[in-house]
Amino acid sequence: MMAPVVLPDPIMDLANRCIYLDHAATSWPKPKEVGREMLRALTDLTANAGRSGHRAALDSARLMFETRQLLADLLGIRGSENLVFVRGCTEGLNLVLKGWLKPGDRVLVSPLEHNAVMRPLERLKHERAVTVETLPADRFGRLDLEAARAFRKRQAKPPALLVVQHASNVNGVVQDIGGLKQIFADSPLLVDAAQTAGVLTIDVDGLGIDFLAASVHKGLLGPTGLGVVYLAPDRDVLPLIEGGTGSRSESIEQPEFRPDRYEAGTLNLHGIAGALGALRGWRERGLLGAEKRRLCQRLIEGLAAIPGVQVHSPPDGTALCVSFSVAGLGPEAVALWLEREFGVLCRPGLHCAPAAHAYLGTQPDGSVRLSPGWGNTPDEIGMAIDAVERIARG
Amino acid sequence: MSRVADWFLVFDSIHHVLAAERMFRDRGLWYDLVPTPRDIRSDCGMVVEFRSVDLDAVRHLIPDLSPQPTGMYRATSEGNVPVRFSADYPPEAE
Numbered sequence: 001m002m003a004p005v006v007l008p009d010p011i012m013d014l015a016n017r018c019i020y021l022d023h024a025a026t027s028w029p030k031p032k033e034v035g036r037e038m039l040r041a042l043t044d045l046t047a048n049a050g051r052s053g054h055r056a057a058l059d060s061a062r063l064m065f066e067t068r069q070l071l072a073d074l075l076g077i078r079g080s081e082n083l084v085f086v087r088g089c090t091e092g093l094n095l096v097l098k099g100w101l102k103p104g105d106r107v108l109v110s111p112l113e114h115n116a117v118m119r120p121l122e123r124l125k126h127e128r129a130v131t132v133e134t135l136p137a138d139r140f141g142r143l144d145l146e147a148a149r150a151f152r153k154r155q156a157k158p159p160a161l162l163v164v165q166h167a168s169n170v171n172g173v174v175q176d177i178g179g180l181k182q183i184f185a186d187s188p189l190l191v192d193a194a195q196t197a198g199v200l201t202i203d204v205d206g207l208g209i210d211f212l213a214a215s216v217h218k219g220l221l222g223p224t225g226l227g228v229v230y231l232a233p234d235r236d237v238l239p240l241i242e243g244g245t246g247s248r249s250e251s252i253e254q255p256e257f258r259p260d261r262y263e264a265g266t267l268n269l270h271g272i273a274g275a276l277g278a279l280r281g282w283r284e285r286g287l288l289g290a291e292k293r294r295l296c297q298r299l300i301e302g303l304a305a306i307p308g309v310q311v312h313s314p315p316d317g318t319a320l321c322v323s324f325s326v327a328g329l330g331p332e333a334v335a336l337w338l339e340r341e342f343g344v345l346c347r348p349g350l351h352c353a354p355a356a357h358a359y360l361g362t363q364p365d366g367s368v369r370l371s372p373g374w375g376n377t378p379d380e381i382g383m384a385i386d387a388v389e390r391i392a393r394g
Numbered sequence: 395m396s397r398v399a400d401w402f403l404v405f406d407s408i409h410h411v412l413a414a415e416r417m418f419r420d421r422g423l424w425y426d427l428v429p430t431p432r433d434i435r436s437d438c439g440m441v442v443e444f445r446s447v448d449l450d451a452v453r454h455l456i457p458d459l460s461p462q463p464t465g466m467y468r469a470t471s472e473g474n475v476p477v478r479f480s481a482d483y484p485p486e487a488e
Binding site: 049050051052053058061062064065068079080081245246247248249250255257258259260 | 406407408409410412413427428429430435436437438439440460461
């Protein structure tokens, strides 16, 4: 009898010999509970939450309710109906920008904003004559709150919206959300928490944050294809889409109540199940920020000591990812070398944040980003530093 | 099908229903979640069904519900009829 053919598993083969430092793009590995809950949702009897009214549909709705509740608890939100499931952080940011801003509105942003903010704003500049100004910051892009205070005093009218990426996906700079909210107490604030949900403490109610968008697949260690956006109850935002919600079906008007107003169409039940698996373990794991910062600081110190390497992240122990350049080598060449020779997976280029790179002076090439996360060890960081040193030496 | 309860709390959204479910469960009150009766609302949502013996406890629970219910109904031989549900509502007056 012929022996069974065993096909190679390229993903597992790669996993066994790589150092994954691309957590700012998405986390890997995921906690085992993520896969378990997603599999359960796929193989057990599940139905369309909020529709039909039978037990299976009700159980699916309970799964969503529990997930939403856990996310609200994690983000410091009391009324979980104000936390809306979306396709990802980008969709959440789009919902707020397009549903809140009106013709002629003025928006203030940090210099490190992602294209998830800058591209919708660019469209709104053309379609609604929205104007965008950049807040003052230090050389790493960290907002200068004293200068921001003076900036605010010079303005006769408060801006219609402030938009701030809580932590930069380029160089890991963390912004002082509470300090900014104090200065601009009379302006609504949209926080892009793509890099910080599950990583740093976020207290939406305590800080008086008006809007917050987050992804589930990064610091929260859940699956892709799911995000959340918080909309303060006193902020009336137009929905991005309309459609069936399972409620007030007799009306052709979109419901006014939350979360239904913003959740037209069938939600991503299997992604939400995965998020539930991840969230059930977060209290035991704790927030990831302290460990990420330790690993990033070690990277920054190690890389800064290599001749020919320029580090673009602040060396004060606060960064949540690390960007650097190697003299005479493009970021893509360094990244390819890191992967092919040393098994280090990272992200080169502009990181979907050309505005941030323009501010940091790293355009047009961008930089190499190393972003440690859950599961990385100090040994892996040491190996990554050694690899960059060998590359820089040529 | 025979029913063991004859009162309903009505909410806008399934999320609101499930928030109420948690409160009923936490306070040890009997409840069921059933499709919204047609004469209450032509809807594909659900309502919280509870027993008349728990009416007083539910009346005290209602101010703590968030989001709030949009209606309370009692099943009668003439169909489901709306009743007031504020904290000062006297059930014997209905």
